């Protein structure tokens with residue numbers, strides 16, 4: 001009798017386990033969250049407040065460093081302390097315990113743009129397609145990209161629904177880069193209504209139109225972030241892209257203190273995003289988080305506001321990767337040079353969309369070896385004249 005009872009218990013357990021394995025909520029399929037901070041320099045990412053830039057900005061207003069509240073809050077004698085004051089969650093928690101970052105030039109780590117224009121659209125296009133397309137993608141014109149993005153490739157290859165790949169952006173043009181075929185992804189970009197069952201979120205959607213920015217085709221980042229978080233909780237997309245903008249526009253306007261405030265705010269949002277991912281069984285333990293930028297900007301106190309062809313520093317970018325299967329932590333030191341176009345195959349690899357990582361998703365593109373950033377494919381990675389297309 002005992003043996004028979006155990007047989008039933010074992011059978012029940014097996015059934016429970018097989019149901020668990022088929023339950024999509026319990027499946028261990030990978031998820032991906034991509035976050036971009038528009039035009040954030042390697043200087044601020046790796047060394048925090050740049051006193052030379054702040055001094056230059058304050059000097060024009062006949063102010064001293066000591067007069068600045070931002071200086072009092074974010075200044076520290078060492079670059080490690082300064083960056084941790086500016087982005088305490090990124091440096092103190094995320095990179096200390098969960099992921100790594102490349103691009104600290106002072107440490108011998110380089111991530112470079114391949115595209116020659118070093119503007120936003122060419123930068124987002126390189127990031128999302130894995131190619132520079134320098135002859136076609138030349139400026140920030142608000143036109144739809146002719147090239148499929150890696151988000152579209154992941155969606156197609158993994159047979160995801162449109163709603164499983166979601167894009168939230170403050171600058172409307174990013175929607176045109178992410179989605180070459182209108183309607184292929186869920187896109188909410190620029191000032192755009194966002195429908196949601198929660199009345200608070202619906203009210204925020206209305207308020208975005210009553211909250212103008214000084215910049216065209218852009219909504220405040222706070223709306224973009226709140227809509228993305230509401231979407232994450234309600235719809236559980238497998239791939240979520242959050243594109244934040246203010247760091248770039250504030251820099252163009254010469255408002256260095258506001259740039260630092262924005263970056264500090266982004267750090268708080270990263271903490272909220274991470275906490276949400278870790279407290280949701282759909283995401284916890286099998287979600288990658290990639291944080292990067294579309295272009296750098298000038299290195300010195302006169303060039304920091306601008307970027308583009310001929311502005312030294314515009315090609316220097318950075319990328320942070322949290323991959324549950326990758327043991328590396330913190331800021332990566334001297335090694336091979338990464339390029340920004342490695343990101344697209346890296347995102348495909350993180351989602352297990354191997355074909356995209358291998359052959360560019362079947363597109364007839366230049367005959368290039370594609371590798372990803374990081375991963376265990378390091379020995380296969382190449383760095384030819386500072387131009388690598390390997391997944392990281």
Ligand SMILES: [Zn+2]
Pocket residue numbers: 038039119120121248294295
């Ligand atoms: Zn930009």
